[in-house]
Amino acid sequence: MPHTHSRHGSSGDDLCSTDEVKIFKDEGDREDEKISSENLLVEEKSSLIDLTESEEKGQKIARPDHSPVFNKLDTHAPSFNMGYLVSPYSYANGTPSGLPVTMANKIGLPPFFCHNADPLSTPPPAHCGIPPYQLDPKMGLTRPALYPFAGGQYPYPMLSSDMSQVASWHTPSVYSASSFRTPYPSSLPINTTIASDFPFRFSPSLLPSVHATSHHVINAHAAIVGVSSKQECGVQDPTTNNRYPRNLETKNPSNTQSNDSKDTSNDKKKPHIKKPLNAFMLYMKEMRAKVVAECTLKESAAINQILGRRWHALGREEQAKYYELARRERQLHMQMYPDWSSRTNASRGKKRKRKQDTNDGGNNMKKCRARFGLDQQNQWCKPCSPNLGVISSVSNNGSSIGINSNAAVNSIGVGMLAPIVSGGTVMLPNSSSSSSSSSSTSSSHTHVQLMATSNGNAVPSLNGITVTAGGGGGAASACSQQLSPQAPPTYVNL
DNA sequence: GTACCTTTGAAGAGC
DNA sequence: GCTCTTCAAAGGTAC
Known part of the structure; x- marks a missing residue:
């Protein structure tokens, strides 16, 4: 984390970052x-991540009935016990489901329940969902899901309608016996329903291909995009009825490597799996529309500066929520695209080259500070x-x-x-x-x-x-x- | 049409 | 282990 000092008063704000x-x-x-x-030490902030990361690692082994991260985060974020992602959906065993904000958002789930009826009065807590659902300037008051399901599509990201049928084979007692209670709709069917009850124990990487009917769910994931992120809405694979072809490059790393030799422009046009959003990105996604409404600014660069400052001003508990959300995003992303790595996208075509000239006011100044230890x-x-x-x-x-x-x-x-x-x-x-x-x-x-x-x-x-x-x-x-x-x-x- | 801007964080590459 | 780079989102701006 970049800020390692305590700010006194207001004179210690970040230099070089704004022009206002x-x-x-x-x-x-x-x-x-x-x-x-901003007053958090590096160790303190990293601890926020460590808490979730440690839980993430432990989760790979087994996720107990009571998520360890909730317990760990209790000291910082008691609201976690309330389940800040309260989805109206529930598992077959009746346990509530929860999704990372963007994932649930983009796969078409309804907005999360929000306590605060006035999205503009005060910053809503992270568990209140995404105000842009009502405030999105492009979509109007009721922004449709970016990745709406086609008719009859099952709302679960990893649990297709067929998968739900699979799940329905198992009584709630089966789930109870598994002692799994994860807020992830994705992890539940994979780790418990399939892994424990199928005659074969599929590795996560095999799941999409094994369950062919679930491909639309995979494709419905927001991480898969077409030409660019700004065109992600409405991009659809003409050869299928899905937004994207099933054969994703990350599903076959060898193909990815072979594609590297092709024209980069073609690579750019290929659908790719996007990186999961980090905590700050999730925060930005949630708060952008609010800042736009408040400040009457439209330029994203300025908005992002504001959001960056608000992020630092955010309390530890609030940030912990977003770190947890980000961790869930990564986990879900990892489950959906086990073969994916950021390297895949990094080699897609060098989307942009940042300016290397010394007059760059942002990064270069940061580099200067880092270089001079200031x-x-x-x-x-x-x-x-x-x-x-x-x-x-x-x-x-x-x-x-x-x-x-x-x-x-x-x-x-x-x-x-x-x-x-x-x-x-x-x-x-x-x-x-x-x-x-x-x-x-x-x-x-x-x-x-x-x-x-x-x-x-x-x-x-x-x-x-x-x-x-x-x-x-x-x-x-x-x-x-x-x-x-x-x-x-x-x-x-x- | 596309890179850039601007933010933070994650992850990989390279040393 | 550290540093550097790229990419995630977003939309106006500049070329």
Whole structure:
């Protein structure tokens, strides 16, 4: 995890990551910051993963009736005991099923039960499912499943209608005897129903081929995509009635290798199994629409910055939920595509080559910090050091913000202010302080942070508004403040 | 049409 | 074991 230090106040936000103006009140250490994940040590955060990873390894042997991960995570996330993925579906033995968010989402399961009826009021807990179901800007209020089942398709990801028939051969007592109670619909039929009761013990890799009727389930998995992720909806194999052909490249590694010699463009067009989403991706998927609605931003790069900050601000327990979800995603993915490896996709065709020039403001700055062993948030490495200038005035007439600067800042401003404009919004203090920036006194600890640009520039302050070098937050913190009903922010278009 | 941006995390390759 | 690279999602942007 990149953040290994404790953040004090709000000045320690991540440098170099955003290009926006941030104004916020320094009201001392907030309670939520005390539990912020940014305060987590590397060991602490890794422990979150270790908890799930250790469980994952143990699960390969046997998954007891009470999942060990729930017990382990009890100390951090008591809500786990409630089964944060409460699916309306149940196993044949009546035990509730649970699916990773994206998997259940994409295979067409209905949204999870959510306690919170207002998706915008407060950040819903992870167990509440995916707000974008109601908020997806493209699909409208009721977004259909990305991978809807064809008529009659069985809703279980790994348990096709035929498979369910297999499952129906076994009475609940059979399941009880197996002592398996996994939240995975996939793991249950594979590990217990099939493995223990079939005359042959199929390895997971054989399952898709052995049970030919389940191929549509495999193909319904969201990890299989066609040309690109943006075209994944509606991509269908013309030769079959399925979205994708059954013979996936990862099912035959030798074919994958042979395909490497072919044209990469052809490789790109081939359906492939996508990587399972990690914890942050799951979080982004869930929270993106909310951030878009709150911040009126559409650019994913900016949204992702916000989400990245929110991710760090997320509590340990909340993050643990997503780590657990991600672990389940990986596990389910592993069961569905046992022969798949990330190497398969990595060799597909070099989808993109990141810029290697030194002016890259994101990765290169991170690399610089790593190379020079600098704190990620409070220090600048030499190549990224801010070229400080002086802002001569900062004015706010309620509809616009003006930032005048001397020549030095002007030179910075080319790189600094342009992203701010492109960002579209700048958060200003509330009416009490925003009406006049000069009225913002030190007693209110109002700061304006001009965020680092790709050149790592930031500027000092004037007129009572402190403009600090570096720092982080930008729109992320702005949007975080917007969550506070007592302090509605003022957004001003530049 | 497609790479890029931007985030974090996982995983593989290479040293 | 460490570092580096790529890929997952997303959609606007730039070429």
